[in-house]
Amino acid sequence: DAGITQSPRHKVTETGTPVTLRCHQTENHRYMYWYRQDPGHGLRLIHYSYGVKDTDKGEVSDGYSVSRSKTEDFLLTLESATSSQTSVYFCAISEFNLDDNEQFFGPGTRLTVL
Amino acid sequence: RKEVEQDPGPFNVPEGATVAFNCTYSNSASQSFFWYRQDCRKEPKLLMSVYSSGNEDGRFTAQLNRASQYISLLIRDSKLSDSATYLCVVNEAGGSYIPTFGRGTSLIVHP
Numbered sequence: 670d671a672g673i674t675q676s677p678r679h680k681v682t683e684t685g686t687p688v689t690l691r692c693h694q695t696e697n698h699r700y701m702y703w704y705r706q707d708p709g710h711g712l713r714l715i716h717y718s719y720g721v722k723d724t725d726k727g728e729v730s731d732g733y734s735v736s737r738s739k740t741e742d743f744l745l746t747l748e749s750a751t752s753s754q755t756s757v758y759f760c761a762i763s764e765f766n767l768d769d770n771e772q773f774f775g776p777g778t779r780l781t782v783l
Numbered sequence: 784r785k786e787v788e789q790d791p792g793p794f795n796v797p798e799g800a801t802v803a804f805n806c807t808y809s810n811s812a813s814q815s816f817f818w819y820r821q822d823c824r825k826e827p828k829l830l831m832s833v834y835s836s837g838n839e840d841g842r843f844t845a846q847l848n849r850a851s852q853y854i855s856l857l858i859r860d861s862k863l864s865d866s867a868t869y870l871c872v873v874n875e876a877g878g879s880y881i882p883t884f885g886r887g888t889s890l891i892v893h894p
Contacts, residue, residue, distance in 0.1 A: 704884075711870070711886035712827070727881070759826055770815055770874055772882065774826035 692760030701743040793889035806871030
């Protein structure tokens with residue numbers, strides 16, 4: 670299995686509080702991604718990074734920010750959590766290769782916003 | 784907006800059956816295609832890439848039809864352990880690598 674971990678694995682928080690989720694990889698892959706997965710929506714891209722300090726928005730970026738100060742770490746911050754951000758969050762990594770862009774996913778973080 | 788569409792199912796099949804899923808995509812410039820498998824409450828994992836010439840891995844066969852813009856996954860001799868959600872993933876050509884996921888097709892294999 671690819672070396673990718675997420676922390677915390679579960680979190681319950683209250684509306685209005687900031688929350689930071691961490692993704693850590695040991696594969697030295699260039700690309701890192703944050704997705705959320707909700708019933709009926711599948712996986713939706715929040716933000717992604719294509720290198721240290723290089724990030725861009727995905728499909729559902731409102732209310733989220735990210736940072737990547739090191740190759741191995743990609744942080745997702747919910748600046749002021751809302752109940753609509755209750756979801757399962759997956760981090761993924763990949764190397765940029767046009768022919769074989771396999772993504773490796775972390776185990777997920779289950780976030781509940783009360 | 785890029786679209787990747789899958790029938791959510793569930794597909795309920797007996798052990799030993801053959802089952803096929805399709806996935807349609809809207810962007811004709813799409814470059815590469817994949818099937819992922821996701822078990823309940825787990826992360827997605829790559830099942831197989833889909834090549835223009837089609838490819839086979841044991842009981843699993845993937846096909847690409849660029850003219851009609853769909854990919855397919857065929858599972859022969861279904862096992863109980865094949866029960867999962869199968870996600871179709873499509874990547875665009877060139878530029879940044881941003882994949883688009885389908886919502887997944889649920890497969891339940893029963894004894």
